[in-house]
Amino acid sequence: MNSEDSQKTAVVEADPIIQPGLTLGSVTDKISSIVLTKPATPGWVFGFLVAFGLLMLLNLVITLLAIWGVGIWGINIPIGWGFAIVNFVWWIGIGHAGTLISAFLLLLHQKWRTSINRFAEAMTIFAVMCAGMFPLLHMGRPWLFYYLMPYPNPMWLWPQFRSPLVWDVFAVSTYFTVSLLFWYVGLIPDLATLRDRAKTTAKKVVYGFLSLGWRGSAVHWSRYEFASILLAGLATPLVVSVHTVVSFDFTIALVPGWHSTIFPPYFVAGAIYSGFAMVLTLAIPLRKYYHLEDLVTMRHLDIMAKVMLATGVIVAYSYVAETFMAFYSANIFERYQFMDRMTGKYAPLYWLLVACNLVIPQALWSRRVRRNVVLLFIISLIINIGMWLERFVIVVVSLHRDFTPSIWSMYYPTHWDWATFAGTFGLFFTLFYLFIRFLPMISIVEVRSLVHQTSADKTMHS
Amino acid sequence: MAQIFHRSTNFIARLTIFGGGIFIILLSFALYEIALSPWYTDQNVTRQQPVPFSHRHHAGELGIDCRYCHTSVENSSFAGLPPTQTCMTCHSQIWTNAAMLEPVRASYRDNVSLSWTRVNALPDFVYFDHSIHVSKGIGCTTCHGPIASMPLTYRAGTLYMSWCLECHRDPAKYVRPKGEEFNPFYQPPSRETPVSFEGKEYTDQMVLGRHLVSEYKIQSLQYCDTCHR
Numbered sequence: 104m105n106s107e108d109s110q111k112t113a114v115v116e117a118d119p120i121i122q123p124g125l126t127l128g129s130v131t132d133k134i135s136s137i138v139l140t141k142p143a144t145p146g147w148v149f150g151f152l153v154a155f156g157l158l159m160l161l162n163l164v165i166t167l168l169a170i171w172g173v174g175i176w177g178i179n180i181p182i183g184w185g186f187a188i189v190n191f192v193w194w195i196g197i198g199h200a201g202t203l204i205s206a207f208l209l210l211l212h213q214k215w216r217t218s219i220n221r222f223a224e225a226m227t228i229f230a231v232m233c234a235g236m237f238p239l240l241h242m243g244r245p246w247l248f249y250y251l252m253p254y255p256n257p258m259w260l261w262p263q264f265r266s267p268l269v270w271d272v273f274a275v276s277t278y279f280t281v282s283l284l285f286w287y288v289g290l291i292p293d294l295a296t297l298r299d300r301a302k303t304t305a306k307k308v309v310y311g312f313l314s315l316g317w318r319g320s321a322v323h324w325s326r327y328e329f330a331s332i333l334l335a336g337l338a339t340p341l342v343v344s345v346h347t348v349v350s351f352d353f354t355i356a357l358v359p360g361w362h363s364t365i366f367p368p369y370f371v372a373g374a375i376y377s378g379f380a381m382v383l384t385l386a387i388p389l390r391k392y393y394h395l396e397d398l399v400t401m402r403h404l405d406i407m408a409k410v411m412l413a414t415g416v417i418v419a420y421s422y423v424a425e426t427f428m429a430f431y432s433a434n435i436f437e438r439y440q441f442m443d444r445m446t447g448k449y450a451p452l453y454w455l456l457v458a459c460n461l462v463i464p465q466a467l468w469s470r471r472v473r474r475n476v477v478l479l480f481i482i483s484l485i486i487n488i489g490m491w492l493e494r495f496v497i498v499v500v501s502l503h504r505d506f507t508p509s510i511w512s513m514y515y516p517t518h519w520d521w522a523t524f525a526g527t528f529g530l531f532f533t534l535f536y537l538f539i540r541f542l543p544m545i546s547i548v549e550v551r552s553l554v555h556q557t558s559a560d561k562t563m564h565s
Numbered sequence: 566m567a568q569i570f571h572r573s574t575n576f577i578a579r580l581t582i583f584g585g586g587i588f589i590i591l592l593s594f595a596l597y598e599i600a601l602s603p604w605y606t607d608q609n610v611t612r613q614q615p616v617p618f619s620h621r622h623h624a625g626e627l628g629i630d631c632r633y634c635h636t637s638v639e640n641s642s643f644a645g646l647p648p649t650q651t652c653m654t655c656h657s658q659i660w661t662n663a664a665m666l667e668p669v670r671a672s673y674r675d676n677v678s679l680s681w682t683r684v685n686a687l688p689d690f691v692y693f694d695h696s697i698h699v700s701k702g703i704g705c706t707t708c709h710g711p712i713a714s715m716p717l718t719y720r721a722g723t724l725y726m727s728w729c730l731e732c733h734r735d736p737a738k739y740v741r742p743k744g745e746e747f748n749p750f751y752q753p754p755s756r757e758t759p760v761s762f763e764g765k766e767y768t769d770q771m772v773l774g775r776h777l778v779s780e781y782k783i784q785s786l787q788y789c790d791t792c793h794r
Contacts, residue, residue, distance in 0.1 A: 257600055259727035298569070311569040316578065 118405075120215045121553060122397030130398075130550050134543045135300055137393055143540060146392065151536040157529025164522045165240065173243045175519040182502045182514040187241035189494045190524050192349055193377070194234035194531075195275065196370075196490065199342055200378025201227025202282060205289070206338035209331070214556070215406055217549035218398045222389065222538070223382050224286045229534045230381070231279045233527040238271070240523070267351035274348035278341050285334040291317050292327065292548045346374040353497065359440040360501030363428070369421035376414040376460075377490035379407050383483035385535070387476055389544065398545055401474055408473040411486065415464045418493075422461065436506060448513060449500045452492055459489025601723065608724075611717040612682045615668050618718070624749050625713030631705050631747045638705075642694040646681060649673045684718050685709065692794045699747075701781050702740045706749055707732075713749035729792070736783045737774030743781075 167175060178185040201223040208216040239245040251272045253261050262269040294314035301307045317323060350370035353361035383404065390399040429441040444453045463485050466472045473479065499514045538544065603609050623629050632638060634647035649672040656666055672679045685708075687693050699705075706712055710721020722728045732739050742762045745751045754760040754767040767773035777783070 255597065257723065257725035257727050259730045307569050316570075316575065 118402050119400060120402055121218060121400060121550065125397060125550075125554050127551050127554055130554055131296060131300075131547050133395075133398070134545050134547045134550070135297055137539070138297060138541060138543060139300055139302070139306070147536065147540060151533065151540075154529050154532035154536055157525055158533045159529070160522055161526025161529050164519055164526050165245075167519070168240055168523075169245070173241065175517065176523075177515050177517045177520055179512070181505045181510045181512060182499055184241075184498050184502060185514055186516050186520040186524060187237045188352075189491065189498050190527065191234050191237035191241075192370075192494045192498075193491045194230045194237070194527065195278075195349060196346060196374035196377045196494075197381045197487075198227040198230040198234065198278070198282070198378065199346060199371070199374035200382050201225070201230075202278075202338050202342050203375055203378065204382070205285060206335040207342055209335045210339055214553055215403055217553050218395075218545050219382065219386060219403055219407075220549070221286075221289065221546045222385065222544045224282065224289070225535065225538045225542075225544070226381060226385060227282050227378075228279070228286060229531045229538075231275065231282065232534070233531050235275055235279065236527065236530075237523075238268075267348065267355045270348045271352060274341075274345045278345045281334065281338050281341060285331075285338050288327070288330050288334060289546060289549075290542065291315060292319065293543045293546060295319065296547055297543065342375075343371055346370045353501075358501050358505065359434075359436040360444070360497065363425060365421055365425055365428070369418065369425070372414045372417035372421065373490060373493065376411060376418055377487060379411045379414070380483040380486035380490070383407055383411075383479060384487060387480045387483070389539070391476075393539075393544075395545065398550060401476075404476065404479055405470075405473045408467050408479060408482075411464065411483075412467040415460065415467075415486070419461045422457070440501060440504060443504050444496060444500050447500070447504070449496065449503070453496055453500070456489055456492035456496055459485045460493060463489075606723040606725070607720050608722060609719050611719045612684055614682055614717070615679050617665065617716075620712045620715045620718055622716075631749070638695045638699055640696050642692070642696065644695045649679060684720050685722075685724065687724060691792050693792065700743075701736075701783050702743050702746065702777055703732075703736075704741050704746045704748065704751055706751065707739045707741075711749075730787065733785060733787055733791075736785060737771060737778045740774050740777045740781070740783060742773075742777065 173187075176185055176187065178187070201220075204216050204223045205220040205227075208220075239248045242248065251262055251269065262272075291314055294310050295317035298307055298310035298314050301310055347367040347370065350366035354363060354366045356362060386399055386407075387404070390396050426441050429437045432438075444450070464482060466478070466482065472482070503514060504511055599605055624631065634651055635644040636647070637643060637645035649669060652669050653673050656669060660666055668679060671677075698708075708722060710719075712718070712721075739753075741751060741753070742760065745760075752758040752760075753770045754773050755770075756768050759766045759768050760773060761767070762773060762776070767776075
C-alpha cells in the first residue's frame with residue numbers, strides 16, 4: 104500500500120463511511136430484519152394510511168379530470184401550463200439525485216454511495232412516476248397518450264419530431280426504463296438473501312420468484328457486475344440529458360424568461376440540487392426511525408450537504424447570469440420580464456425563492472451546520488420548497504406577461520390543482536412506505552463488500 | 566434445504582422471456598390488422614337501407630348522371646342526398662305499383678323524408694369539401710369506388726386519414742381530366758384504356774397525372790388545418 108492510500112484510510116477511520124465494528128453478518132441481519140422479522144410499527148401504519156389517503160385523493164382528482172377536463176385546474180390562456188408543468192419539472196428534477204448517486208458515482212468508484220443508493224434510486228423511480236403523470240393529465244385526454252409515441256398507425260402520422268415535447272417523451276420514458284432496470288438488477292442478490300432468510304413459504308416464493316433463481320455462483324456475480332456497469336454507463340448520460348431535454352421545453356419557445364441558452368446546465372444543476380435535498384429529507388427520518396445511523400453516517404449527510412452547496416452555487420450563478428443577460432441584452436421584453444419577476448404581482452414568490460435557494464443554503468458552508476441533523480433536515484425542506492418556487496416562477500410568471508399586454512392575466516391554482524399535487528405525494532409516499540417495508544432499503548450486498556474492504560484496510564494498516 | 570421451485574420453472578422462465586417478446590409482436594400485428602379489417606372500418610360492408618336502392622341499376626345500367634340526385638356536389642361541401650321528389654320524377658311514371666318502392670311513395674304521400682343510412686360519413690372534426698375535389702379533377706369513383714357496379718352501396722375506402730393522405734401526398738396518382746369526374750366507368754390510362762387529353766393520348770397515369778397537377782394547379786395540401794379547422 105502506498106502512502107497516499109494509507110492517508111486515505113486514515114481519513115476514513117477518522118470519519119468513517121460506515122460505523123466500524125460492523126461485520127458481514129450484522130449488516131445482513133440489520134437490513135433484512137426490517138423487512139423480514141420486525142413487525143410493522145404504528146408509525147409505519149399511520150404514515151402509510153396518510154399516504155394512501157392522499158393516493159385515493161389523486162384517484163378522485165384524475166377521475167374528475169377525465170369527466171370534466173382540465174378546466175377544473177386554474178389554467179387558461181395565456182397561462183396554459185400552470186401547476187401541471189411546475190410539478191412535472193419539480194418531480195423529475197428530484198429523481199436526478201438518485202441516478203447520480205447510483206450510476207454516476209458507481210462509475211467514479213465513490214464508496215460512500217453504497218448505503219444510500221438503494222433508497223435514492225427508489226426515490227428516483229417513484230418521483231419519475233409522479234412526474235410522468237402530469238404531462239399526460241395535462242393533455243386533457245390522457246387515454247390518448249400513445250399518440251405521443253411513433254408507431255405505425257392508420258392516420259399516417261408521426262409525432263412532431265421538431266417539438267421538444269416529443270423529445271421529452273423519449274427522455275422521460277428512457278429514464279424510467281433504465282432507472283427501473285438498474286434498480287432491479289441491483290436488487291437481485293438482496294432479494295436472494297431475503298429468500299434464503301425468509302421463514303414463511305409465501306415470502307420464500309415471492310422473494311424467490313423476484314430473485315430470478317440467483318444462486319450466487321461466480322458466473323452470476325460476474326454477469327451481475329457486468330450488467331451493473333453497463334446499466335450505470337447507460338444511466339450516467341441520463342443524469343445530464345433528461346433535465347436538459349426538460350429545459351428545452353422552455354428554451355425552444357420564444358417566451359421572454361424561457362428563451363435562454365443557460366437553461367440546460369442551470370436545470371441540470373437545479374435538478375441535482377433538489378434531488379439531494381429530497382434524498383436528505385428522506386434519509387434523515389429513515390436513519391433515525393430505523394436506527395441506521397451506523398450505515399447512513401454523518402459522513403454521508405456531510406457529503407450530500409456539500410453536493411447541495413456546490414449545485415446550489417451553480418444555481419445561484421445561473422440566476423445572476425440570467426438576470427444580468429436580461430439587462431445586458433437590451434431586449435425590452437426580456438428586461439420587462441425580469442423587472443416583473445422582481446417587482447410584479449408575483450414578486451413575493453420570487454423573493455421567497457431567492458431566500459430558499461440562494462440565501463439560506465449558504466449556511467451549509469459551515470461544518471457545524473452540515474453536522475447538525477435537525478438543521479440539515481430543515482434546510483433540505485427549504486430547498487425543496489425553493490426549487491418548487493423556482494419552477495413556478497419560470498412557468499407561471501413568464502407566461503402571465505406575454506408580448507401582448509391585452510392577454511396579460513393572473514394564474515390562481517384551484518383546490519383541484521392543490522389536490523393533484525398533494526395526490527402525487529400520496530402516490531410517492533405510498534410506494535415509498537411499501538418499499539421500506541418489503542424491500543431492503545439499503546443494498547446489503549454493497550455494504551457487505553464495503554465492510555469487507557474497510558476491515559481489510561484496517562488489518563493492512565495496522 | 567428443499568428447493569422452493571421445481572426444476573421445470575427454469576424452462577418456464579426462458580419460455581416467458583422469448584414468449585413475451587413474440588406475444589408483443591403478434592399482439593401489435595393483430596391489433597393493426599383488426600384496425601384495418603372491414604369488421605372495424607365498415608369498408609366493403611353494405612348497409613341496410615329503407616329502400617334497397619341500387620347504384621348499379623341507376624348510375625350504371627340507366628346512366629343517370631351522379632348530379633341528377635347529388636345536386637350540390639359541384640358547389641357545396643356536401644354532395645347532397647336527393648329528396649323523395651327526385652325519386653318520384655321517374656317513379657310517379659314507372660314501377661308505380663312496385664312493392665319495393667312503397668316506402669318511397671309513403672314518404673311522398675306523408676311528406677316525411679326517407680332516412681337513409683349514411684355510408685360515407687366523416688367525423689365532425691374533419692372538414693371535407695366535395696366541390697373543390699370535383700372541380701380539380703378528382704372523380705366520384707376515385708373515393709366512392711366502382712359505384713356503377715354496386716347493387717347495394719358500400720364504403721369503398723377505410724376513411725382513415727392514411728386513406729386521405731395517400732392522395733394528398735401525391736394527387737398525380739389519381740387526378741383525371743375534367744369532364745371525366747362524373748364518368749362512373751372511367752379507367753385510369755393504361756395501354757388497353759388510353760386517355761386523351763388536349764389531343765394527346767396518355768397510357769400512363771403518372772405522366773397524365775403530373776401534367777394535370779400542373780395544369781389544374783393542384784396543391785398537395787397536408788397542413789393539419791387543411792381538414793382540421
